[in-house]
Amino acid sequence: MSNRTFTMIKPDAVRGGNIGNILQMINAAGFKIVAMKYTKLSLEQAGKFYEVHNARPFYGELTEFMSGGPIVAAILEKENAVADFRKLIGATNPAQAEEGTIRKKYAASVGENAVHGSDSDENAKIEGDFFFNGLERP
Ligand code: ATP
Numbered sequence: 001m002s003n004r005t006f007t008m009i010k011p012d013a014v015r016g017g018n019i020g021n022i023l024q025m026i027n028a029a030g031f032k033i034v035a036m037k038y039t040k041l042s043l044e045q046a047g048k049f050y051e052v053h054n055a056r057p058f059y060g061e062l063t064e065f066m067s068g069g070p071i072v073a074a075i076l077e078k079e080n081a082v083a084d085f086r087k088l089i090g091a092t093n094p095a096q097a098e099e100g101t102i103r104k105k106y107a108a109s110v111g112e113n114a115v116h117g118s119d120s121d122e123n124a125k126i127e128g129d130f131f132f133n134g135l136e137r138p
């Protein structure tokens with residue numbers, strides 16, 4: 001069990017003006033922000049980040065969407081971070097997300113679902129390293 005996870009506020013949520021609202025929900029749930037940046041992925045970088053999905057039918061749509069506007073990337077700290085954050089964001093498809101979750105509140109569809117959350121300790125480390133160097137990540 002690790003105490004860190006990685007998140008992105010996706011282009012739909014940035015475009016919708018929901019950075020502040022989502023960060024507030026993250027803080028209210030007890031997560032501490034240990035690194036954060038506002039940036040934009042190229043199509044190639046989005047493809048690399050979501051490489052595990054490259055055989056899925058939605059890969060093209062996903063990488064176009066994720067490179068289509070700015071995002072906020074962050075490393076979060078809390079006991080049991082990965083599992084607790086997945087609980088906070090809710091199901092991939094917002095129609096199935098529970099009340100009180102970030103996706104229930106701010107996601108419009110399975111493709112444009114407001115936030116990313118790492119699915120394992122191993123991927124949290126890989127994804128954090130993708131965005132932040134040692135200086136940027138205390
Ligand atoms: P994320 O990895 O972004 O936190 P997730 O772990 O809930 O999301 P994954 O199965 O890893 O879901 O899928 C990665 C992303 O691919 C989803 O968040 C969504 O944006 C997109 N996606 C997944 N399934 C579909 C689908 N059926 N149609 C369109 N896009 C999809």
Ligand code: MG
Nearest residue numbers: 116117118119
């Ligand atoms: Mg995932």
